[in-house]
Amino acid sequence: MMHILIELAVMPLVAFTIGMFMVLMMRKIAAKIQRRVGPPLLQPLYDIVKLYAKKTQSSHGLLHDIGIVMAVGGYIAAETMLPVPGMNGIADKAGLLTLAYVTMIPSLGLALGVGQCANPNGSIGIARALTAMLAYDIPFVVIIFGASWFYGSNNLIEVIAAQQAGGIASWGVTKMPLLAIAGLFTLYAMLGKQPFEIYVAPAEIATGPMVEMGGKHLGGLFVMQCFQLFTASAVYVSMFLGGGENWLFFILKLFAVVAIPMSMAFVFPRYRTEDVLAVVWRWPMVLGLAGVWLVMH
Amino acid sequence: MNALDLLLSLSALMLLAAFLFGQTRVYPWLAGILFTGQLVLLAGSDLPMAAGVGLEIFGQQVGWQLDGFGRYFALITIGAALASNVYMGGEWGERYQADGHSLRWLHAALAGNVLAMLLLLSSKDLIAFFIGWELTSWAGFLLMAQGGERALRAALRYVPYAMGGAMAVLGGLVLTLSWTGTLDLLELSRVMSTLGNGQLALLLALFAIGFSIKMGLLPFHLWQAPAYAEAAGPGTAFLGAISARMGLFALGILLVKLMTLSRVADLAFIDGLFTARDLLAWVAALTIVLPTFTALKQNDARYLLAWHGIGQGGYMLLGIVMGDATGSAGGLLHVFNYATYQAALVLAVFAVMHRTGTADLNSLGGLVTRMPLTFLVMLLGIIGLAGLPPMNGFVSKWLVYRSLMVEGRPLLFLMTVIGTLGTILSVYKLIHNTFLGQLRAEHEHIREAPWSMTVPMLALVILAFVTGVAPGLALSWVAEAQAALGLPVLAYTLGGIESPRGSLDMLWIVGVLFAGFGIGALLFYGAGGRSKRVHQLDNYAGGHFLSADVRYHYSDHFYAGLMHRIGPLYRGSFTWLESAVASATDLAASLMQAWYRQAVPALTLLVAAVLGLGWMVWR
Numbered sequence: 001m002m003h004i005l006i007e008l009a010v011m012p013l014v015a016f017t018i019g020m021f022m023v024l025m026m027r028k029i030a031a032k033i034q035r036r037v038g039p040p041l042l043q044p045l046y047d048i049v050k051l052y053a054k055k056t057q058s059s060h061g062l063l064h065d066i067g068i069v070m071a072v073g074g075y076i077a078a079e080t081m082l083p084v085p086g087m088n089g090i091a092d093k094a095g096l097l098t099l100a101y102v103t104m105i106p107s108l109g110l111a112l113g114v115g116q117c118a119n120p121n122g123s124i125g126i127a128r129a130l131t132a133m134l135a136y137d138i139p140f141v142v143i144i145f146g147a148s149w150f151y152g153s154n155n156l157i158e159v160i161a162a163q164q165a166g167g168i169a170s171w172g173v174t175k176m177p178l179l180a181i182a183g184l185f186t187l188y189a190m191l192g193k194q195p196f197e198i199y200v201a202p203a204e205i206a207t208g209p210m211v212e213m214g215g216k217h218l219g220g221l222f223v224m225q226c227f228q229l230f231t232a233s234a235v236y237v238s239m240f241l242g243g244g245e246n247w248l249f250f251i252l253k254l255f256a257v258v259a260i261p262m263s264m265a266f267v268f269p270r271y272r273t274e275d276v277l278a279v280v281w282r283w284p285m286v287l288g289l290a291g292v293w294l295v296m297h
Numbered sequence: 298m299n300a301l302d303l304l305l306s307l308s309a310l311m312l313l314a315a316f317l318f319g320q321t322r323v324y325p326w327l328a329g330i331l332f333t334g335q336l337v338l339l340a341g342s343d344l345p346m347a348a349g350v351g352l353e354i355f356g357q358q359v360g361w362q363l364d365g366f367g368r369y370f371a372l373i374t375i376g377a378a379l380a381s382n383v384y385m386g387g388e389w390g391e392r393y394q395a396d397g398h399s400l401r402w403l404h405a406a407l408a409g410n411v412l413a414m415l416l417l418l419s420s421k422d423l424i425a426f427f428i429g430w431e432l433t434s435w436a437g438f439l440l441m442a443q444g445g446e447r448a449l450r451a452a453l454r455y456v457p458y459a460m461g462g463a464m465a466v467l468g469g470l471v472l473t474l475s476w477t478g479t480l481d482l483l484e485l486s487r488v489m490s491t492l493g494n495g496q497l498a499l500l501l502a503l504f505a506i507g508f509s510i511k512m513g514l515l516p517f518h519l520w521q522a523p524a525y526a527e528a529a530g531p532g533t534a535f536l537g538a539i540s541a542r543m544g545l546f547a548l549g550i551l552l553v554k555l556m557t558l559s560r561v562a563d564l565a566f567i568d569g570l571f572t573a574r575d576l577l578a579w580v581a582a583l584t585i586v587l588p589t590f591t592a593l594k595q596n597d598a599r600y601l602l603a604w605h606g607i608g609q610g611g612y613m614l615l616g617i618v619m620g621d622a623t624g625s626a627g628g629l630l631h632v633f634n635y636a637t638y639q640a641a642l643v644l645a646v647f648a649v650m651h652r653t654g655t656a657d658l659n660s661l662g663g664l665v666t667r668m669p670l671t672f673l674v675m676l677l678g679i680i681g682l683a684g685l686p687p688m689n690g691f692v693s694k695w696l697v698y699r700s701l702m703v704e705g706r707p708l709l710f711l712m713t714v715i716g717t718l719g720t721i722l723s724v725y726k727l728i729h730n731t732f733l734g735q736l737r738a739e740h741e742h743i744r745e746a747p748w749s750m751t752v753p754m755l756a757l758v759i760l761a762f763v764t765g766v767a768p769g770l771a772l773s774w775v776a777e778a779q780a781a782l783g784l785p786v787l788a789y790t791l792g793g794i795e796s797p798r799g800s801l802d803m804l805w806i807v808g809v810l811f812a813g814f815g816i817g818a819l820l821f822y823g824a825g826g827r828s829k830r831v832h833q834l835d836n837y838a839g840g841h842f843l844s845a846d847v848r849y850h851y852s853d854h855f856y857a858g859l860m861h862r863i864g865p866l867y868r869g870s871f872t873w874l875e876s877a878v879a880s881a882t883d884l885a886a887s888l889m890q891a892w893y894r895q896a897v898p899a900l901t902l903l904v905a906a907v908l909g910l911g912w913m914v915w916r
Contacts (some may be wrong), residue, residue, distance in 0.1 A: 052825030052826070054825070057827060068817070069818045069821050072817035073813035073817030074813060074814075077806075081806075081809075093800055094801065096799075097699070098801060101691060102686055104685055105685060105686065111729075112676070112728075115732075115733025117836060118850070119838075120850070120851035124851055127858075130722050130856075131858050133721070134722060145710055149702065155797070158798075198858070215828065216825045220820075220821060223820075272858065273859065273862075274858055
């Protein structure tokens with residue numbers, strides 16, 4: 001019991017730390033593409049501390065605060081369902097599908113908090129974010145189905161063990177290449193960077209959900225983003241890249257998975273909402289369904 | 298007098314009491330006590346509960362007996378009626394009467410529905426079943442028609458559907474008797490599956506059409522949303538929670554107990570590729586998706602919920618049609634889960650209507666600060682309806698998903714998830730447009746709904762939460778229903794199910810979730826500077842100053858970008874189909890009338906008489 005309680009405490013901390021460095025990597029990549037120097041090593045941490053410590057902290061009501069609590073708290077819970085090297089948390093009690101649904105809770109929290117702020121730009125942002133979720137979650141569940149069918153389990157511990165048993169030859173990416181490509185495409189859309197950043201859209205809707213966020217509220221969203229980057233990449237690594245044999249390989253894989261879409265993102269402009277739907281329902285969807293067909297036959 | 302006799306007598310007594318003094322303040326208390334008594338009696342009795350009395354009609358024994366399957370639905374029925382009864386027992390009922398409606402008739406209609414449903418659920422043979430079926434239909438009509446002109450018009454649309462369904466069921470009943478020689482359900486469960494494929498297919502078509510109409514399955518669903526949405530508040534909650542599920546109950550008996558799912562799977566349209574069972578699964582899947590996306594477009598909160606009610610029925614049928622322990626448990630559990638949060642949501646919407654006078658999603662907003670308890674009910678309710686943890690809706694949907702994954706049905710699985718995602722979008726619009734965003738100036742002085750309304754709503758969502766954290770509590774009833782129907786029984790734990798291929802333990806999941814919220818709260822409130830509460834109008838408005846008379850609540854055409862893409866898919870095909878059938882029937886009736894009235898009636902009569910006599914002689 002003590003053992004599992006320690007895991008439950010450590011797993012979110014590790015996820016947050018890795019996520020913070022992912023944010024740094026993302027900014028560094030953007031800087032390189034734009035021929036800038038980019039931020040220093042601890043800039044993400046400075047940003048969070050600065051936002052929490054700001055003197056002016058405005059709240060639009062209890063639900064505005066609770067929304068942020070749900071956004072951060074939901075991810076803290078989700079991290080305990082995602083196995084990392086040496087720690088399984090409660091992954092055996094909540095499979096991949098449950099994890100997918102638990103990660104919707106932070107989004108719901110954010111949506112409630114933004115709604116309470118009574119700013120139409122925020123509400124439009126949430127409407128767009130939910131539409132984006134409808135876009136990428138449909139191929140995402142097709143991929144989850146294919147992977148679960150292939151491994152005969154929805155339990156991530158089993159899925160990782162099955163891949164690690166036979167080395168790279170038994171990784172998901174080797175066994176189910178179509179699903180892996182579709183997965184990467186979906187992950188890209190899920191991260192919400194260009195060209196998929198319809199719900200932030202600073203020039204159109206003044207950063208959408210963030211429009212009324214400042215201080216701790218924005219700091220909470222920053223923390224949420226760190227968790228989100230870790231979660232999305234760790235799910236991908238667990239399904240297709242054999243999970244983490246040890247921490248070094250695990251971290252390398254995680255960063256590689258985030259680096260691929262981010263290297264493309266910053267050279268794109270932004271899609272319109274209907275174009276996000278069209279592109280995500282076309283390519284990863286067709287690849288995903290073809291991948292499922294191959295896996296099942 | 299045994300337990301079932303007592304149960305039915307109590308129900309009949311309540312109907313009588315409602316007729317006699319349903320308009321008084323005493324009746325809701327009496328009804329509350331009687332409903333609670335019925336619940337205790339139902340829960341505490343040994344199964345099967347057989348009625349002491351029976352009839353004989355045309356040489357056929359007619360009797361009543363309640364097994365685990367019937368009891369499961371009966372518990373939900375009485376629970377929903379109890380919540381509705383408390384809700385209309387206070388201020389809501391007084392306003393209803395003051396507006397010129399008859400509270401006596403509303404109470405009587407509710408009590409009548411409960412009695413009719415209990416008779417249906419405990420039927421032992423097809424005659425008792427048909428009696429219960431018809432009583433349920435007409436009692437349902439009575440409840441739908443309460444609440445004014447629009448309610449009556451919507452209820453009248455149900456009548457041709459109900460009559461068509463009844464004719465189909467009656468036809469099936471007559472054919473069953475002539476082919477098997479019995480109408481006893483136990484006897485039929487032995488002999489019906491031995492009928493030939495052609496006979497079985499015809500019976501399936503007739504019964505399934507009749508039952509699908511009540512359940513609102515595609516393509517017979519058009520009547521349901523307006524009929525339920527326009528009814529009087531607590532009536533809408535009761536109808537939405539359980540009434541349509543009588544169709545599911547009947548389909549469960551037909552498909553699993555009488556015909557057996559394996560025999561239904563023998564009826565192939567394309568050999569080995571597409572069977573009657575696949576057809577049913579696809580009807581269920583389409584019933585999930587299409588009505589859900591119709592709900593997404595609604596601008597009236599009542600209609601939005603009523604359309605979701607149709608969609609949620611699809612999960613239940615799909616689970617049962619899958620037929621394995623997990624899927625069928627999911628389908629059956631969803632009946633209970635859905636009843637808890639749907640009733641709560643409908644009651645919350647009517648609480649908002651009670652205070653503001655409208656359910657129009659473009660005329661509300663910002664009510665969270667004025668009606669916080671009702672907001673809490675709606676929040677927990679929509680989490681349930683959307684099927685997210687920690688509410689019970691997640692568990693039942695998870696069981697259905699898992700069954701589809703294990704059985705290898707990717708497209709059906711995809712449909713169920715599309716339905717869930719569509720629901721998330723739709724319910725966010727519901728709560729956003731009602732409770733979030735700008736508070737309108739005319740709602741500045743609105744108060745929370747009275748306790749008589751908030752208590753039943755809160756009780757329902759607490760039930761939905763508790764059975765989400767510990768689904769084993771409700772799964773014990775489900776397991777009993779599965780056993781009674783002859784389905785494989787789910788091995789469950791208090792927290793969900795345990796399996797090496799993917800477990801679900803809600804006790805841990807919810808525990809960790811709330812621990813996460815706790816840490817999130819600690820970080821937010823414990824760390825950093827103190828936040829200052831600012832007025833709603835003190836926000837970023839592009840350099841302008843806002844005032845209460847400027848409307849800036851984003852509500853209309855909420856998912857504009859999505860509708861750009863999927864808007865052209867809304868073609869109104871089912872409405873077109875309905876009006877085409879209505880026109881064709883109208884034309885046929887006119888032709889018959891013209892023939893009979895104008896083309897020599899005496900000759901028509903003579904020909905009919907001669908043909909009739911000839912047929913009798915020939916037989």
